[in-house]
Amino acid sequence: MDVLTPRQKLILAAIVEDYIRSAEPVGSRTLSKHQDFQLSPATIRNEMADLEELGYLDQPHTSAGRVPSQKGYRYYVDHLATRKDIDQATLRVLRDVFQQRMNEVERVIQQTATVLSQLTQYASIALGPMIHQQHIRHIQLVPLGGCSAVAILVTDTGHVENRHVTLPEDIPPGEVVRMVNLLNAKLVGTSLAHLRSHLYQEIATEMAHTLERYEDAISVLDQLSETVVNGPAQVYVGGVTNMLGQPEFRDVEKVRPVLELLESADWRRALDVVPLTGPGVQVRIGQENPVENLQDCTVVSATYMVAGVPVGSIGVIGPTRMNYARVMRILEYTAGALTRLMTERLTGS
């Protein structure tokens, strides 16, 4: 695979970088003026013809310059993108975000999406932490009058999940208090992923003895755990209007599928866009994306973790002509910062 000569690599990298900057097909004359190599346009043309034959370059039409193909971008990302340090100004913006006193996890994630799109001038997506992995710290039931009440569940990372539940009609207030106490005693420390199974396997039988109306408690908890399973992770999207500024999306019909996806993204679909993987930065170029609406886009994503477990991911969505090096650096840093922040919070600030 890696059969390119050093000079071909140099030329491919120059074409990719020039095209990322200008969004115009790169001609041989332009490249020959590049300071890095002193070659005539003709020589470069020969090399470009070879690179095109190998599939790394495309030619929109015979009398135009060359454009990197999907394969060309992939090669650039895998072998050529230089990993310079993140620039100081960018670093400062990022540091500011994470040094702010932002206690609510959701707000941090949302801010992350915003700042990612500001820094990169692309669209961004941030997936809030999957709370499956988290553990119950506290359960509370607040009656609202009538049969309705709010059930509140606090996890050990401080995430608060709440849901309205319907209480049985004639349950006395004292019983509610007892129920809550028992639930706390039995369930604090349980992982949310196991809430449901614990509920039935271990607690239910014991409750039957201790609590008069244990089916009621079960039903309430069942309603709550349904919320946890179905709607835990928030999806935040930022900078969709940045897409409108990209020349490849000048045409409304080109942007529309992308915006439609971002608009309708629930967390399940979002996971297809920014997958939960291990550490490191993922790059999906064009058709490498499993989501159809993003076949003309590149998605760069990274995963953040709590205590070594991947819980959420962030990503940047732009045209395939993307500033890969910069975006990858920024995402790497941001995911790291999020991981640190969330882990600190867990172990006690």
Place this chain on the structure above:
Amino acid sequence: MDVLTPRQKLILAAIVEDYIRSAEPVGSRTLSKHQDFQLSPATIRNEMADLEELGYLDQPHTSAGRVPSQKGYRYYVDHLATRKDIDQATLRVLRDVFQQRMNEVERVIQQTATVLSQLTQYASIALGPMIHQQHIRHIQLVPLGGCSAVAILVTDTGHVENRHVTLPEDIPPGEVVRMVNLLNAKLVGTSLAHLRSHLYQEIATEMAHTLERYEDAISVLDQLSETVVNGPAQVYVGGVTNMLGQPEFRDVEKVRPVLELLESADWRRALDVVPLTGPGVQVRIGQENPVENLQDCTVVSATYMVAGVPVGSIGVIGPTRMNYARVMRILEYTAGALTRLMTERLTGS
């Protein structure tokens, strides 16, 4: 003002309705085929010339048909739009939304935004209930370990607001419990708008006697009430991609300001778009909008209430060539349904 002859009104209404449907300037020939009046194109041309002179119509260029001016739309909305009943299919969709068992207020509002944009094919915005008006039902403090804790506040409509707070370092657990009990005893029933003032004027002095470390309680509550004041109302936006389907926004540069506004809308800015007014439907046509980015749009909005108090609003954003009659009917119905839903919840379901 209302000096139009009956025939002029008929023609103006026909032009507005035809233009709403087709998005193309309406010619005299087209109108003469309209079944409602048997007039030759020439006659209609005369009337149109008069209507243009009066400012109700615009002419893109001499050899094109007429287009309603902003004044024309305004007249149409005020005097001509027929208030037929809402059609059955639409009504069914709306009923389904509100008959669903959706307990969480936020989710109802979000669903409302989604369904509004689906039904109208325009963009929609829904402003969650201002919780200033609501009253405290319950306060809870859940320690997370170290000095951090989650403060949770439940209102009488079941809204849950939570925020991380920092506890003083060496506070004993028993004191936290006493503090929470006292806060509940003193503050339940207080309107959130008065939380801060109550806190200082009435409670603080009394607390000083009862509670050893009352400044700590104050500081915690202060942190919480800041959240209540600064970030209460959620803004939900739906169907922004619908804007891309409208011919007047074919050009990317036209949509961009609108999308930018919708993307960045916090609840303060959202209030400029969909104002909190009394009952009834508001229509702001083109430059009538106080927000600059919406000067080419029409915003139709309505307010929903809890127990007679306006707490939130919903709106539809589209081109000035909007199906006013239909959108107004839908918004009227939806706001009414929301009001009923929220009030029922308050008085006990």
Place this chain on the structure above:
DNA sequence: TGTTAGCACTCACTCGGAACGAGTGCTAAA
């Protein structure tokens, strides 16, 4: 053998003029 200069060729893009046609305003007749 690799590099370069020269040259013919391709082809998207721009610009200007002609043809077209939807729609108007005006005038005169019904």
Place this chain on the structure above:
DNA sequence: TTTAGCACTCGTTCCGAGTGAGTGCTAACA
């Protein structure tokens, strides 16, 4: 007051020439 007729306007579309950036190929050169 309404209508038919007609000249006129003006945006839109189509076409062809001109332009220029860029290529591929060939032959000469190091």
